[in-house]
Amino acid sequence: MQGLADVLRRLLHIVLPVECAGCGVALSNDPVPFFCRSCWADISPIDGPVCRRCGRPFASPVALTFSPDHSCGSCRKNHPAYTSAWSLYPYTPPLRDALCLFKYRGKVALAEALGRLWRTSALPQQLDLLMPVPIHPSRLREREFNQSLLLADQLNRRLQIPLSFDNLVRLRFTVPQTELTRSARLKNLRRAFAVRRPDEVREKRILLIDDVFTTGTTVNECAQTLRKAGAADVYVYTLARTLE
Ligand SMILES: [Zn+2]
Numbered sequence: 001m002q003g004l005a006d007v008l009r010r011l012l013h014i015v016l017p018v019e020c021a022g023c024g025v026a027l028s029n030d031p032v033p034f035f036c037r038s039c040w041a042d043i044s045p046i047d048g049p050v051c052r053r054c055g056r057p058f059a060s061p062v063a064l065t066f067s068p069d070h071s072c073g074s075c076r077k078n079h080p081a082y083t084s085a086w087s088l089y090p091y092t093p094p095l096r097d098a099l100c101l102f103k104y105r106g107k108v109a110l111a112e113a114l115g116r117l118w119r120t121s122a123l124p125q126q127l128d129l130l131m132p133v134p135i136h137p138s139r140l141r142e143r144e145f146n147q148s149l150l151l152a153d154q155l156n157r158r159l160q161i162p163l164s165f166d167n168l169v170r171l172r173f174t175v176p177q178t179e180l181t182r183s184a185r186l187k188n189l190r191r192a193f194a195v196r197r198p199d200e201v202r203e204k205r206i207l208l209i210d211d212v213f214t215t216g217t218t219v220n221e222c223a224q225t226l227r228k229a230g231a232a233d234v235y236v237y238t239l240a241r242t243l244e
Pocket residue numbers: 020021022023024025035036037038039040094
């Protein structure tokens with residue numbers, strides 16, 4: 001079946017040239033849809049030591065030498081509501097360009113290629129529920145899809161656990177977090193999320209999915225809402241992370 005899909009895709013590329021989502025070069029018979037070989041090879045995971053709590057990369061590997069569970073200054077100061085957070089790749093080109101095309105330019109066909117970037121090896125063994133970070137209904141109307149749900153769906157092709165996409169909801173339309181200071185971000189998101197059916201999250205170990213971890217305020221607010229509704233653990237998993 002995969003062979004046939006490849007042939008069809010190549011035929012489609014002849015009729016309708018497709019460009020690489022990373023660098024814009026015209027694609028011919030590259031193995032991953034929407035990526036040239038070179039851009040695909042450039043997407044490499046974050047390596048080196050990270051904070052066990054929020055996934056922030058440490059400047060020096062020494063940070064974990066004497067205390068493997070060492071958390072970063074920011075996590076010690078403001079304990080996150082989630083149990084732990086991981087990000088797979090730095091939010092840098094070509095992945096950043098591809099994610100922007102996917103999210104802001106409506107190139108939903110990229111979901112499958114981006115989904116190939118998920119890894120399941122580092123995830124907790126016991127997970128009950130997968131949840132994407134929700135977007136506000138008016139943004140959903142404008143964008144027509146929730147990028148986090150499409151990515152969660154791709155990941156779930158491997159995890160195969162219940163995927164819940166309409167229980168955690170976004171109540172308020174908020175200005176982009178990146179434009180705000182920390183205290184303004186917290187205020188901006190306060191009571192922005194709600195759980196419609198708390199019974200479904202009670203005592204559950206939840207994996208919360210988003211495309212990019214930027215300041216962590218959004219996922220933390222979601223985690224707090226889920227914990228208040230009775231969730232046992234909330235783990236945060238994002239494809240990319242902005243690096244300082
Ligand atoms: Zn490329």
